[in-house]
Amino acid sequence: MVPADGILISGHSLAIDESSMTGESKTVHKDQKAPFLMSGCKVADGYGSMLVTGVGINTEWGQLMANLSEDNGEETPLQVRLNGVATFIGMVGLSVAGVVLGVLAIRYFTGHTKNPDGTVQFRAETTGLKQGFMGAIRILTIAVTIVVVAVPEGLPLAVTLTLAYSMRKMMRDKALVRRLSSCETMGSATTICSDKTGTLTLNKMTVVEAHFIGTRLDPCDDVRAISSSSAALLIEGIAQNTTGTVFLPEDGGAADVTGSPTEKAILSWGLKIGMDFNDVRSKSSVLHVFPFNSEKKRGGVAVQSDTGVHIHWKGAAELVLSSCKSWLSLDGSVQPMDAQKRNVYKRSIEDMAKSSLRCVAFAYCQCDIEKIPKEDIADWKLPEEDLTLLGIVGIKDPCRPGVRNAVQLCKNAGVKVRMVTGDNIETAKAIALECGILDANGVISEPFVIEGKAFxxxxxxxxxxxxxxxxxxxxxxxxxxxxxxxxxxxxxxxxAVTGDGTNDAPALHEADIGLAMGMSGTEVAKESSDIIILDDDFTSVVKVVRWGRSVYANIQKFIQFQLTVNVAALVINVIAAVSSGDVPLNAVELLWVNLIMDTLGALALATEPPTDNLMKRQPVGRREPLVTNIMWRNLFVQAIYQIAILLIFNFSGKKILRLQNESPDNAEKMKNTFIFNTFVFCQIFNEFNARKPEERNVFKGVTKNHLFMGIVCVTTVFQILIVEFLGKFFKIVRLNWSLWLVSVAIGVVSWPLAYLGKFIPVPVRPLQAYFKPCWKSSRRDEEEGRQG
Incomplete structure (x- = not known):
């Protein structure tokens, strides 16, 4: 383990595993050209001495930990929007309640408020102190009722229910939500900064291209065209010239390959072409090993078997090729390496390098046993010239299946995917092109493609x-x-930022949504994240975006549903209170509607599954309003209908409902009960309209949502129980079957009304934007007044 940050002074074949800091799994060789060492990294090979440049908080690791300890305390986009909506509603509610309180007080104390039988409620000369006080309390109760109407008390609970339900569902799509609000925030995401290794790619180096006997193998593990003698030589070189191992379970399960990423890739490919690792190693013995080092970029081994002594080399393709004087042909014979053949192999190497493949060449030569030193074999310098080229393989960390489609889905949804990686720029470009992040026909240069240092x-x-x-x-x-x-x-x-390494933790912490990888991610990365992707797959990230948009859409559906209730009830009660001094909807009734019924409605709307249309919209970002113009249109259509119908019944209900034969007090209670019942049924039927704010067919898929249907049924049953059996508590009376039918019929009308309302066009500019100039000018006038 490297104990501190520092600079390499001297050393030999020093290789460092920097994955804990950079996220890249391959080891980095350190020399005078790349001398910087970071605290917390592991020494994979070699040795060296270093000059310490920083310890503790002054190291890269220390600064990383310091960044994580800072709490930015930022609110999510949804919290900002909800705070704005709640503040606006609160201001409107309190203002209206204050006006109503004043108007009712004036009406009452001036003798303009009358009882149902027509008598005046307050006369200054005859009304007692107690009666006057009770009248004032009743006026205050009406004002409080107005506040209850205006404020959507069920909204916080509804939002929490929606987020919690979605969090549970997201778990099935391999996403563990650590912070509840991140469910929705992901739906607002406008860009995803993704790590490359392990997220877009498999984090598993794999042989994807192979050139042998002067031709390219297609597929790369199809060696049927190679002679058995040539294949045996190649397999011997793979099995003996390696620092990795292959363990085969006794139960016949998949082989367990260990070693560096490159060694594991080559050994795995060897198994595919028919290598029996233990059998090959048992048939020959290793005489001497020249370990791979960063200077020569190759490693060799001398192997003795029944067929003689073979010197096998493996390393950087262009360097091994330069040492080859011959190559192995299709029939296994050795052919001289002429300029034309050398150029063919060079072009193959160049083509693979352009695709950002790591090229590794295999070569061998025979050695007379007499030339092997009997003593001091450890000092024997293996022959490295006049080699015969066996073949060349191209290795890379391939993209995960489905990543390209997932990236395209993000593009269609208006979410830009950016790759941020510690790997070199050429490899990054190649993977970005393969994933579809970069367009082959687009600009692939600065500033679209940039190195971290330049930025x-x-x-x-x-x-x-x-x-x-x-x-x-x-x-x-x-x-x-x-x-x-x-x-x-x-x-x-x-x-949104995806990452798996400790190095990603600061960005995961700073981002609006941090997405850590569950399988390959470090504990530090997971602790810094908001959501953990359990299968490390970028396609799961796109599912999280889809669920996030679904959460946002469902919250919007509920807000449209809730505000329709509040606007209608507020206007009805205000007009009734100002005109007659009483309200048809009392505080207990409105608490039933706002707290219980609307909370059940929120749960019903929260269970609406995400649709494909969600990924065809542009992201809402930070600045889009929570209540859109389409929602305002739907809201006003339903609210105006409910206000008009219920106010007609409020003022002329006794005549329309034929209650003239009832006592004045009982007729008033029956009229108010009917208004309450009709109001509730309007909301029950409007709940269906809220499912599809933009679509005309609001019943599409409704029968598949069993919870929605169940909640609608439960709400209806509760309403029947309240009217028929809880009249004393709610201060209402029972209704006959004809009034029940009229209530339901008025509620049903909201369905065709919602259908017709969706033909009304809405402006593109948000409704709130029309009030901003007035707001800004009033603020400017205030500032000028203060300056004057």
């Missing part, structure tokens, strides 16, 4: 200007990813 050295203003354009960032440090996230957030983006 880091820019000023904050310059970083802000190009942050939107960056699609791929290679050779990035943990701080570079953090700077990119900060720059994107300042531009107004809602940023």
């Amino acid at each position: 880091r050295e820019m000023s904050e203003i310059a970083r802000g200007e190009i942050a939107d354009k960056i699609t791929v960032m290679g050779r990035s440090s943990p701080n570079d990813k953090l700077l990119l996230v900060q720059a994107l957030k300042r531009k107004g983006h809602v940023v």
Whole structure:
């Protein structure tokens, strides 16, 4: 373990595993060209001495931990929007309640408020103190009722229920939600900054291309065209010239391959072409080993078997090829390496390098046993010239299946996917092209593709200007990813970051949504995240976006449903209170509607599953209003209908419902009970309309949502029980069957009304935007007044 940050002074074949800091699994060789060592990294090979440059908080690891300890305390986009809606509703409710309180007080104390029988409630000369006090209390109760009407008490509980239900469902899609509010925030995401290794790719080096006997194998593990003698030579070289091992379980399960990522890739490929690792190693013995080192970029082994002594070499393709004077042909004969054949192999290496494949060549030569030193064999220098080329393989960490489709789905949804990786820029570009993050016909140069160092050295203003354009960032440090996230957030983006390494923790912490990988992710990364992707697959990230949008859409559905209730009830009660001094909907009735019925409604709407249409919309980001113009249209259509119908019944209900033969007190109670019952049924039927705010067919898929149907039935049963058996508590009376039918019929009308209402066009500009100029001008007038 490297104990501190420092610079390499001297050493030999020093290889460092920097995966804990950079997230890249391959070891990094350290020399005078790359001398920097980081605290917390593991020494994989070699030895060395270093000059310590930083310890504790002054190391890269220390700065990373310091960033994680800071709590940014930011509110999510949904919290900001809900706070705005709640503040607005609260201001309206209190203002209206204050006006109503004043009007009712004036009416009462001036003798304009009358009882149902027509007598005046307050006369200054005859009314007693107690009676006057009780009248004032009743006026205050009506004002409180107005506040109860205006404030959607069920909204916090409804939002929590929606988030909790979605969190449970997301678990099935391999997403563990650690922070409840992140369910919705992911739906607002405008960009995803994804790690490459292990997220977009499999984090498993694999042989994907092979050139042998002068031709390319297709598929790369099809060696039927190779002679048995040539295949045996190749397999001998793979099995003996390696630092890895292959363990075959006794129960016949999959082989367990160990070693460096490159060694594991080659050994796994060897198994595919028919290698029996233990059998090959038992048939020959190793005489001498020349270990791989970063200077010569090759490793060799001398092997003795029944067929003689073979010197096998393996290493960087272009260097091994330069030492080859011959090559193995189709029939297993050795052919001289002429200029034309050498150029063919060079072009193959160049083509593989352009695809960002790591090229490894295999070569061998025979050695007379007499030339092997009997003593001091440890000092024997293996022959490395006049080699015969066996073949070349191209190795890479391939993209995960389905990633390209997932990236395209994000593009269609208006979410830009950016790759931020510690790997070199060429490898990053190749993987980005394969995944579809970069377009082959587009611009593949700065600032769209940039190195972390170049981005880091820019000023904050310059970083802000190009942050939107960056699609791929290679050779990035943990701080570079953090700077990119900060720059994107300042531009107004809602940023999601995926990562698995400790190095990703600061960016995961800073992002609006941090997505850690559950299988390959470190504990530090998981603790810094909001959501853990359990299968490490980018396609699961897209499912999280889909669920996030579903949460946001379901919350919008509930808010449309809830505000329709509040607007209708508020206007009805205000008009009734001002005109007659009494309200048809009392506080207990409205608490039933707002707290219990609407909470059940929220749960019903929360169970609406995500649809494919959600991924065809543009992301809402930070600035889009929570209540859209379409929601306002639907809300006003239903609210105006309910207000008109119920006010007609409030003022002329006794005549319309033929209650003239009833006593004045009983007729008033029956009329108010009917208004309450009709109001509730309007909401029950409007619940169906809230399912599909933009679609005309609100019944599509409703029978498949059993919980929705169950909640509608339960709400209806509760309403019947309240009216028929809880009249004393709610201060209502029982209704006959004809009034029940009229209540239901009025509620049913909301369905065709909602259908017709969706033909009304809405402006693109949000409704709230029309009030901003007035707000700004009033603020400007106030400021000028203060200055004057």
